Amino acid sequence: MAPTFADIEAARGRIDGIARVTPVYSSETFSRLTGRPVWLKAENLQRTGAFKIRGAVNRLSLLGERERAAGVVAASAGNHGQAVAWAARELGIDAKIFMPEDAPMAKVEATRNYGAEAVLAGTDFDDAVRRAKAYVAECGATFVHAFEDEQVIAGQGTIGLELADQLPDVETFVLPIGGGGLAAGIALGLRELRPRSRIVGVQASDVANTIADGIAVKHPGELTMSMLDDLLDDIVHVDDHETSEATVLLLERAKLVVEGAGAVSVAALLKGKAGGSGAACCLLSGGNIDATLLISVMRHGLTRSGRYLVVRSKVADRPGELIKLLELVARERGNLVSVEHHREGMAIDVAETEVELTVITRDAEHCTDLCAAMEAEGFPVEQIE
Amino acid sequence: MAPTFADIEAARGRIDGIARVTPVYSSETFSRLTGRPVWLKAENLQRTGAFKIRGAVNRLSLLGERERAAGVVAASAGNHGQAVAWAARELGIDAKIFMPEDAPMAKVEATRNYGAEAVLAGTDFDDAVRRAKAYVAECGATFVHAFEDEQVIAGQGTIGLELADQLPDVETFVLPIGGGGLAAGIALGLRELRPRSRIVGVQASDVANTIADGIAVKHPGELTMSMLDDLLDDIVHVDDHETSEATVLLLERAKLVVEGAGAVSVAALLKGKAGGSGAACCLLSGGNIDATLLISVMRHGLTRSGRYLVVRSKVADRPGELIKLLELVARERGNLVSVEHHREGMAIDVAETEVELTVITRDAEHCTDLCAAMEAEGFPVEQIE
Numbered sequence: 130m131a132p133t134f135a136d137i138e139a140a141r142g143r144i145d146g147i148a149r150v151t152p153v154y155s156s157e158t159f160s161r162l163t164g165r166p167v168w169l170k171a172e173n174l175q176r177t178g179a180f181k182i183r184g185a186v187n188r189l190s191l192l193g194e195r196e197r198a199a200g201v202v203a204a205s206a207g208n209h210g211q212a213v214a215w216a217a218r219e220l221g222i223d224a225k226i227f228m229p230e231d232a233p234m235a236k237v238e239a240t241r242n243y244g245a246e247a248v249l250a251g252t253d254f255d256d257a258v259r260r261a262k263a264y265v266a267e268c269g270a271t272f273v274h275a276f277e278d279e280q281v282i283a284g285q286g287t288i289g290l291e292l293a294d295q296l297p298d299v300e301t302f303v304l305p306i307g308g309g310g311l312a313a314g315i316a317l318g319l320r321e322l323r324p325r326s327r328i329v330g331v332q333a334s335d336v337a338n339t340i341a342d343g344i345a346v347k348h349p350g351e352l353t354m355s356m357l358d359d360l361l362d363d364i365v366h367v368d369d370h371e372t373s374e375a376t377v378l379l380l381e382r383a384k385l386v387v388e389g390a391g392a393v394s395v396a397a398l399l400k401g402k403a404g405g406s407g408a409a410c411c412l413l414s415g416g417n418i419d420a421t422l423l424i425s426v427m428r429h430g431l432t433r434s435g436r437y438l439v440v441r442s443k444v445a446d447r448p449g450e451l452i453k454l455l456e457l458v459a460r461e462r463g464n465l466v467s468v469e470h471h472r473e474g475m476a477i478d479v480a481e482t483e484v485e486l487t488v489i490t491r492d493a494e495h496c497t498d499l500c501a502a503m504e505a506e507g508f509p510v511e512q513i514e
Numbered sequence: 515m516a517p518t519f520a521d522i523e524a525a526r527g528r529i530d531g532i533a534r535v536t537p538v539y540s541s542e543t544f545s546r547l548t549g550r551p552v553w554l555k556a557e558n559l560q561r562t563g564a565f566k567i568r569g570a571v572n573r574l575s576l577l578g579e580r581e582r583a584a585g586v587v588a589a590s591a592g593n594h595g596q597a598v599a600w601a602a603r604e605l606g607i608d609a610k611i612f613m614p615e616d617a618p619m620a621k622v623e624a625t626r627n628y629g630a631e632a633v634l635a636g637t638d639f640d641d642a643v644r645r646a647k648a649y650v651a652e653c654g655a656t657f658v659h660a661f662e663d664e665q666v667i668a669g670q671g672t673i674g675l676e677l678a679d680q681l682p683d684v685e686t687f688v689l690p691i692g693g694g695g696l697a698a699g700i701a702l703g704l705r706e707l708r709p710r711s712r713i714v715g716v717q718a719s720d721v722a723n724t725i726a727d728g729i730a731v732k733h734p735g736e737l738t739m740s741m742l743d744d745l746l747d748d749i750v751h752v753d754d755h756e757t758s759e760a761t762v763l764l765l766e767r768a769k770l771v772v773e774g775a776g777a778v779s780v781a782a783l784l785k786g787k788a789g790g791s792g793a794a795c796c797l798l799s800g801g802n803i804d805a806t807l808l809i810s811v812m813r814h815g816l817t818r819s820g821r822y823l824v825v826r827s828k829v830a831d832r833p834g835e836l837i838k839l840l841e842l843v844a845r846e847r848g849n850l851v852s853v854e855h856h857r858e859g860m861a862i863d864v865a866e867t868e869v870e871l872t873v874i875t876r877d878a879e880h881c882t883d884l885c886a887a888m889e890a891e892g893f894p895v896e897q898i899e
Contacts, residue, residue, distance in 0.1 A: 152537055154559065161627070173769045174539065234876050242546070377805050384558045384801030386769040416769030420762050420812055421822065421851075421874045427805055437806065466806075469854075489806045491619050 131356055132279040134321045137286035140187040147219055148183050151175050153295045158382040166408035168296055173387050173416030180414050181212030187284030188273055189216050197222050200270040204261040206232040208415055209275040214245030227261035229253050276310030277350035285311045289318025300407025303394040305414045306330040307344030309353030316360035327362050327405040331397040334366040340426055341372055343390025370433050371396040377430035388418040435493030441511040443481045454508055461499045464489035516741055517664040519706045522671035525572040533568050536560050538680045543767040551793035553681055558772050558801030565799050566597030572669030573658055574601050582607050585655040589646040591617040593800055594660040599630030612646035614638050661695030662735035670696045674703025685792025688779040690799045691715040692729030694738030701745035712747050712790040716782040719751040725811055726757055728775025755818050756781040762815035773803040820878030826896040828866045839893055846884045849874035
């Protein structure tokens with residue numbers, strides 16, 4: 130059954146003093162880029178690095194004494210699992226979090242650090258869910274679903290109450306959609322308090338394979354989807370290129386680390402997909418991204434926006450030819466990161482050498498100019514990445 | 515002349531509603547790593563991405579009408595220049611920011627975006643300062659020094675007032691030192707309000723060549739240094755390895771982008787250099803770091819903490835040998851990022867091929883195990899980066 134506005138208000142009382150009221154920041158850069166005032170709701174600065182603890186704390190607070198004693202169970206190697214582990218510890222409840230056997234060690238350790246038992250079981254996520262439910266059926270613990278649960282949705286909805294307080298003048302709210310619990314809860318709250326606002330949901334365009342893994346939900350909820358049908362003005366899609374560019378801008382301009390799933394709202398706004406005309410607020414839903422993955426995302430985002438150029442060329446196999454190419458790069462004010470030099474390979478003539486350059490460039494125009502200068506001096510250009 | 519506590523209180527009134535009161539965050543990870551409660555003061559979330567606007571707004575607010583009309587001048591390609599540009603715009607004053615001719619385009623553009631005139635003059639920073647002062651002497655504008663100025667110091671000191679309000683129970687405060695204006699101002703405020711607290715300053719150990727370029731000040735101030743002599747309990751040093759590890763932890767755990775100069779406080783605390791015993795607060799002074807530099811810092815930090823392994827080895831030049839090595843890496847659960855394969859080179863026998871592997875590893879122990887497994891199977895190991 131769908132939660133009511135009163136459920137969200139009650140949830141706010143339950144999470145008070147446990148979850149953070151996260152700050153909102155105005156962004157001069159994003160405002161300039163979009164031509165409208167832009168605010169960011171920094172839920173990546175929430176405890177555990179994501180909004181999920183709001184729903185988990187609300188759900189667990191409502192358990193009776195006998196249910197608390199029997200413990201709680203979740204199936205997730207991501208933010209939801211960590212949120213249930215954290216909320217259970219705060220409320221003094223035992224938690225078991227089921228994850229597939231090949232879950233990354235970092236996620237397993239994070240869950241354990243929050244005091245939960247991490248149960249590695251099953252070959253994939255669906256299998257882990259089956260085992261979690263079998264365990265629950267057997268021992269009477271409570272299974273906490275990540276989104277298909279009215280009290281979880283009500284907990285996420287507390288963000289809507291905060292937004293209405295913090296940003297009375299915002300016209301458009303842009304929210305990530307994964308399972309849909311976050312967007313459904315927030316939209317329910319905002320429809321009550323700001324009935325005339327525009328509310329837009331954002332999904333990853335390729336759910337099967339996206340850097341926005343936090344919203345890569347294969348089976349969206351029936352409950353959440355029926356709520357979103359009623360509550361949202363629009364649902365739009367962004368691809369990983371757009372998300373990675375947004376991630377870089379959030380890092381450089383807002384100084385915030387935002388995971389892919391959390392950056393889709395900004396990507397949609399920057400690409401003009403959110404619609405509306407007044408002040409906009411993008412929800413940054415979380416910041417849990419591994420540093421090694423973040424490096425890949427940053428490289429990709431920089432390449433897409435013309436600030437990182439990886440280019441393959443060929444130079445004649447004579448002394449001084451490579452130097453000539455490097456001088457050209459320096460003259461065009463490219464900042465060389467690396468040079469690779471391959472003498473052998475199928476596509477290379479005996480008299481020439483393949484060279485791969487990685488160069489820091491200023492913007493897309495600088496990239497184009499640099500490639501044109503190379504071609505003008507007889508160096509072929511094959512842009513990669 | 516040194517500012518007084520009353521100057522800081524007056525500064526607080528002047529910056530009110532212009533600069534942000536930045537949030538403080540408790541960090542569970544840093545608390546666990548250091549065995550004491552740890553708080554972060556997120557001045558990287560200040561407008562323009564650094565604390566410097568506090569001093570600039572305070573200084574510029576005190577100009578008389580004739581001085582305002584004549585405009586202000588600063589020499590800086592960094593946070594101070596952007597802060598003076600931003601503060602001048604907020605107060606409706608013309609600003610000229612002098613930078614060396616080879617200043618990065620991104621810095622020039624950031625300054626222009628804040629509405630100031632960027633004057634590219636001089637071959638290096640000292641030369642730009644000379645030209646800025648010559649201009650001031652000629653036309654009567656006001657030169658705003660980055661730290662050797664009592665009203666700039668008083669402005670930075672407003673952070674001390676906020677800390678005293680926000681963190682009544684903190685025992686040790688850890689502050690970056692560059693020119694010293696930030697640490698001097700904060701320490702002056704804290705000595706009045708929290709006279710028994712421990713206050714520690716942190717400098718980069720190699721000022722000539724550091725990723726903490728925001729505190730790479732060749733000539734620290736006479737005024738600030740005499741204040742710091744009186745006010746600080748200790749000054750300690752961290753190197754770039756320590757700073758880059760702290761930067762990665764701040765990104766992954768606190769979800770905050772912090773420039774090198776801003777991360778030295780966390781580096782000092784994590785390495786046990788800050789002393790004291792109670793709750794500690796690290797000041798994150800700014801977040802202005804270019805994404806391309808941030809990638810280098812992250813790679814270095816991950817390598818230092820054993821989560822990124824770059825290793826050179828040799829394999830016999832027979833079919834299947836490279837596959838044998840890659841299978842070993844997979845078996846040891848290393849996550850392969852790239853393989854480079856060199857057939858030619860001075861140090862390589864005719865019958866062998868040099869291979870460079872980049873592998874994502876779990877931690878230092880995993881790294882050691884992987885290298886040991888390679889050596890056990892006859893693959894030599896040379897760890898690089």
